[in-house]
Amino acid sequence: MRDDASRVDRGRYPKAVTPWEDPDWRDAALGWARDELAAHGLRVTGPGRVRLRPWSVLVRLPVAGRGSVWFKANPPGSAFEAGLTAALARWAPGHVLAPLAADAARAWLLLPDGGELFRDVLDRAPADPRAWEQPLAQYAALQRTLLPHVPDLARLGVPGAPTVRLPDLFDRLVAENPVLPPDDRARLRALRPRLAGWCADLADLGIADTLDHADLHDGQLFAPQPGRFTFFDWGDAALSHPFCSFLVPALAARDRYGPDVLPRLRDAYLEPWTGGGLAAAELRRAMRPAWRLGTLGRVRAWGRLFPAPADEPGDAAPPGAAESAAWLCALHSDDSEPPV
Known part of the structure; x- marks a missing residue:
């Protein structure tokens, strides 16, 4: 060819x-x-x-x-x-x-051909704010299924982003990004104690780290038959707190249906996590720090792109630096206040 x-x-x-x-x-x-x-x-x-x-x-x-x-x-x-x-x-x-x-x-x-993309199903069908409920519940069940396999996932080379180490990852992402404006860099460094608190809150919940897709938008799953979904495109994945996965599909649903859809989707995602001695109210509270910390998964994913082209100046920003900076800045933005 x-x-x-x-x-x-x-x-x-x-x-x-x-x-x-x-x-x-x-x-x-x-x-x-x-x-x-x-x-x-x-x-x-x-x-x-x-x-x-x-x-x-x-x-x-x-x-x-x-x-x-x-x-x-x-x-x-x-x-x-x-x-x-x-x-x-x-x-x-x-x-x-x-x-x-x-x-x-x-x-x-x-x-193989996975069938129809979930995005195409949503585009073709009448608007249904509940459409994300089944795939989110199925995805959460998949995350739970994978809990015993976390050591195997690490051996396969899936990057680790442990909940308790996310503050260290945050420090590195802020320090290494070459395009962050000085004011934003200062705001992010001032945010660090709060971010450490979010991580502690999630770790104290007692739900172990597992596979986080980190980019589960409506173009990353197929809908081969009603009520059944197949997930794909795992190149941004990491081993981290499972609830961090909720951010990307929630943003996709919010953009399509508006913010009122989010509490129902949150509960649909959390349902498979019930039954482990945790009250529904505890799980819902945990989604607030997870919403914010899910941002770090997007920052980290953009940082794993190919290096800058060889014919660019040596000090040129690598591909993905601007996108990573935008996700980092969302952490201190008023617009990032979790709506769940």
Whole structure:
């Protein structure tokens, strides 16, 4: 497959450094995909459609009798996704998009068509403020299922962001961001004691850290059949407090339906966490610090992009620095007051 401009989508990142530019890598990757498809009795029927981003190489391959499959390659910062995706398919079948093949050593995945995106379902159907309730409850149940596997997840390379260590992560993220305005940097440093208190409150709740998707918006899950959802795209994931996952889907639902939807969605997410001796009121209170601390997951994810292009000046801000700074600033913004 040639790197034909008509087939390659580079989006807003025309200078993103990816391995796609290396013809040897390209031949090896596409050859692996063809071989793995052949092992499933499938064959590619035409040229692929390529999407290049700092965080992935994605190739949509037409397959005889099956529509399309997707080859995905991750950069070093999210190289764990291939092994994680394969492991999740074993530990929680039916809840995640199971790969056709995974090469953890090379960070390569071959993924089937997962059906209709949840976002497309929402766009097509009449507005239903309750639409997020079932996927959030299913996702929380998945997080609980994974609690015994946290040591295995760490061995797979999923980054750790333990609740009790989030203040240290916050310090590093603030110190290392090159584009934070001085006033915002000062406000964030002044916020640090409160942030440490939020972490202590969550840790005292007694719910252990588990897998946090960290970017669970409505384009990150499929709805293959009514009432059943499959989650995918784990490249931003971390091992942290599970409740931090609520921020991103809550923001997506709030943008679509307004803030009044959030208490119902909060309760739908929390329902699988009941029954462990914690009162509903305690769980609801814990969502307030978790809402704020979920922001750190987004900051950290943006910081795991590919490095800046080699032809940029040495002091150029790396990709993702501005996005990370915006999420950091949300921590001290009045607009970030948790509405749940």
